Amino acid sequence: MSELREALLRDLSGIRLLTRPDELEHYGRDWTRRWQPAPLAIALPASIEEVQQLVRWARRNQIGIVPSGGRTGLSGGAVAAHGELVINLDRMRQVLGFDPAARLLTVQPGLPLQAVHEAAAAHGLIYPVDFAARGSCSIGGNIATNAGGIRVIRYGNTREWIAGLKVVTAQGELLDLNRGLVKNSSGYDLRHLMIGSEGTLGIVVEATLRLTDPPPPSRVMLLALPDMAALMNVFELFQHRLQLQAFEFFTDLALKHVLAHGAARPLDSEYPYYVVTEFDADGEADETAALQAFEEAAEQGWLLDGVMAQSEAQAAALWRLREGITESLAPHQPYKNDVSVRISAVPAFLTEMQALLGREYPQIEVVWFGHIGDGNLHINVLRPQAMPAEEFIAHCERVTKLLAATLQQHGGSISAEHGIGLVKRDYLGSTRSPPEIALMRGIRQAFDPEGLLNPGKLF
Ligand code: 2HG
Ligand code: ZN
Numbered sequence: 001m002s003e004l005r006e007a008l009l010r011d012l013s014g015i016r017l018l019t020r021p022d023e024l025e026h027y028g029r030d031w032t033r034r035w036q037p038a039p040l041a042i043a044l045p046a047s048i049e050e051v052q053q054l055v056r057w058a059r060r061n062q063i064g065i066v067p068s069g070g071r072t073g074l075s076g077g078a079v080a081a082h083g084e085l086v087i088n089l090d091r092m093r094q095v096l097g098f099d100p101a102a103r104l105l106t107v108q109p110g111l112p113l114q115a116v117h118e119a120a121a122a123h124g125l126i127y128p129v130d131f132a133a134r135g136s137c138s139i140g141g142n143i144a145t146n147a148g149g150i151r152v153i154r155y156g157n158t159r160e161w162i163a164g165l166k167v168v169t170a171q172g173e174l175l176d177l178n179r180g181l182v183k184n185s186s187g188y189d190l191r192h193l194m195i196g197s198e199g200t201l202g203i204v205v206e207a208t209l210r211l212t213d214p215p216p217p218s219r220v221m222l223l224a225l226p227d228m229a230a231l232m233n234v235f236e237l238f239q240h241r242l243q244l245q246a247f248e249f250f251t252d253l254a255l256k257h258v259l260a261h262g263a264a265r266p267l268d269s270e271y272p273y274y275v276v277t278e279f280d281a282d283g284e285a286d287e288t289a290a291l292q293a294f295e296e297a298a299e300q301g302w303l304l305d306g307v308m309a310q311s312e313a314q315a316a317a318l319w320r321l322r323e324g325i326t327e328s329l330a331p332h333q334p335y336k337n338d339v340s341v342r343i344s345a346v347p348a349f350l351t352e353m354q355a356l357l358g359r360e361y362p363q364i365e366v367v368w369f370g371h372i373g374d375g376n377l378h379i380n381v382l383r384p385q386a387m388p389a390e391e392f393i394a395h396c397e398r399v400t401k402l403l404a405a406t407l408q409q410h411g412g413s414i415s416a417e418h419g420i421g422l423v424k425r426d427y428l429g430s431t432r433s434p435p436e437i438a439l440m441r442g443i444r445q446a447f448d449p450e451g452l453l454n455p456g457k458l459f
Contacts, residue, residue: 004061008041008085012057015050016091018042027086030071030078032423033333034393039066039080044091048166048174048205051087055203055452056172058085064455065170067199069110069141072133074336075421077145077198077457084455087203089140095119096206104163104180106208109140116209125211128155132323140204146196148417150246150323153373154215157417159195164208167194167201170448180208193443198419199454201447216282218245219290220315223297223306224271228350230302231273232343235373237302241293243280247373248322250274254329254369255321261328263320267305275372276322278315325369325380333389334367334380335396336423339407340416343375349410353377356406360399376416379403397426404430420458428459 005019018027019041028037040063045051058065064084071078080086092108093115099106105119105127113134120127129142131149141147143165147158155161164180177191178184194201225231235247252272259265281287290308297303309315341349357366357379365382381399383392404414404427414420414427428437437459447453 004063005041007061008057012043012053015054016044016046018044027068027071027088028066028080030073030076031330032074032076032079032421035076035079035081035422037080038083039086040083042086042088044088046091048168051089051168051203051205052172052174054085054087055168055170058452059170059172059450062450063452065203065452066454067140067144067203069138069144070112070133070136071141072137073141073145073419073421074338075145075198075415075419075423077419077421077454078141079422082456089138089203089205092205093138098123099180102163102180102182103211104208105211106164106180106206107139108206109143109204110138113137113139113142120209120211123211124214126214127161127209127211129158129161132326139207139209143195143204143207144197144199145417145419148371148374148376150248150371152371152376152417153247154243154245155212159192161210162191162195162207163210165191165194165204166206168203168205170202170450170453174205175202178208196419198421198458200444200458201453203453215243215245216280218278219281219287220276220278220309220318221290221294221306222266222309222318222321223275223277223294224267224269224304225273225275225302226271226304228273228354229347230297231275231350231372232347233300233302234275234297237297238277238279238293239373241289242286244373245278245280246276246371248276248370249372250276250322250325250369251367253365254325254367257328257367258321258324261324263324264317266307266318266321269305271304274321276318278319322369325367329367329380329382332365332382333392334382335393336418337379337381337400337403337414338370338376338416338418339379339403339412339414340374340376341407341410341412343373345410345412346372346375349406349412350377352406353379353403356402357399360402371417374416375412400427407431422457425457425459 027042028039066080089110093110096106367380370377
């Protein structure tokens, strides 16, 4: 290992390379904390050419490569635990250009999502993909995982917003995919293969993003619900009456953790389930429609309480209740499931899940929340302090097998938006059929015959 490291430092002396133990640890892991990082070295290229040189060096030396961005991923996709070369795109974080006629923003992959939002706003437009990690995640990582988030219900996943990609292949070649074209009926769309490929098919080194008009002014409401059965009834009613931008759900247990983490209690009483929803409110008519929908739902017994934010600060405080959940749970080293089913299957799936998790985790705190309007649920199982981490994970893995079987019956997915990475690799077969996986293997082999890109991830 040290000889290789020396060779790397000698051969690529013009590129910024890090090898100190604390740097290897820092850049060798993502937000999962299950694997001990052990990369060969960290490379911080400043240009596409440097990425190409790094890939060619790794290929010559048959070293695995872990492409890496903000490392906020929750599936182990950016973990380097086996002597890989981490190629971190942090230093490539410039906005390269804006095309006003086509409404396209071209950026480097290390640009944080929040900076993408700001760059779009500078042109009076929005890049509508959004989620809590906006300040630390990078657009390259968002593309590699086809990130979803809180506005998918209105705007779709990252995939919808990618008009072009430049990608360095496992051979060190540069592909220029789709080049911002709206129409391009010229065979396989390799751009879409790259999106969501979790760093296994190539390294995104430049992205051209579609922007759109900002939505009209909006209002944010917090709703309190008596039971899970009410959830989809309220969703259907609100979706019918309002132009929803987000419809997010969490339980009282999630709220308890966020409040313990410093958020302000939103309502006087406690309730079992909550929804934060944001909708277009361009004048009094929209607000009246929202209040009417609220009253109708309350009459049906689907809603027990609620509050509509009266200022931006109040809206932010309500959003914090939902967006602060992941951070508030982190000290409990949660085991995470990130699952989805078709929206119409949500009620039946929720009932089965509730029974399954109640049975399998009798003594363990299980926190539910998620993008319920997309059929996407986050289940965080909190490790009891007295239970050793290994025993806890083994237990959760056994339950995940049962969860995967239930998902399969409902035609759902074991990973809705976090990716497969290392965390859900053993469960890919519950979501994808054997012929599908065989084709995916073939595609990976075609792009990366030597298996150098993000080895061990996905399958
Ligand atoms: C969210 O929706 C993220 O807040 C994180 O996808 C979910 O921590 C999680 O399980
Ligand atoms: Zn999420």
